[in-house]
Amino acid sequence: MSRISVRAVLVSLGGAAVIGGVAVAGMASAxxxxxxxxxxxxxxxxxxxGDTRGAFTFAADVADDSGIEKLTVLAWPKASGLDVTAEEMERVEEDAVCERVDEEKSTCAYTLRITEREAAEMERGEWTVSALLTARDGGKRFVPEAATVTLDF
Structure with missing residues (x-):
């Protein structure tokens, strides 16, 4: 799914898709x-x-003993009733940028800049970010509610 396709789907549910991140330092486990x-x-x-774009950001520490291939993220308004599945996340083409900490661990971040027009179309309230981590050996971890954020501007 392209970025435009993801946005089109979520706009039809009452909001624009936003996905994002900032780097998070370090891993909690040894x-x-x-x-x-x-x-x-x-x-x-x-x-x-004004002339400054906004941003929706998402960040996470990730790990697998085989290393990390990618982290896919999708944000959606909780009030939409959307119940994202791992299978649906497989079709999302919004991947965080991951920086390797070591052979097994990475920090991942994604930022999507938001215009005033896009923000005006976004549903206010709580948004959920779903995440799908894919390891180098093909292992996967789906987190349906990896993070939440409230849009109340």
Whole structure:
């Protein structure tokens, strides 16, 4: 799904899709798990103002004993009733940028800039960010509610 397709789907549910991140430093555990893990996930929204674009951000620490291939994220308004599944997340093409901490651990971040027009179309209230972590060995970890953020601007 392209960025435009993701937005089109969520706009029809009452909001624009936003996905994002800022880097989070370090990992909480000393060793990586045998199964993919998503930890310390957070989301934040900064509303646009004047000529300055806003941003919706998402960040997480991730780990797997085989290493990390990618972290896919999708944000959606909780009031929409959308119940994202792992299978649906497989079709989302919005991946965070991951920086390797070591062979097994990475910090991942994604930022999507938001215009005033896009923000005006977004549903106010609580938004949920779902995440799908894919490890190098093909292992996956789906976190349906990796983070939440409230849009109340």
């Amino acid at each position: 060793t990586a798990p045998a199964q993919p893990a998503v930890d310390s996930a957070s989301a934040r929204f900064v509303a646009p103002s």
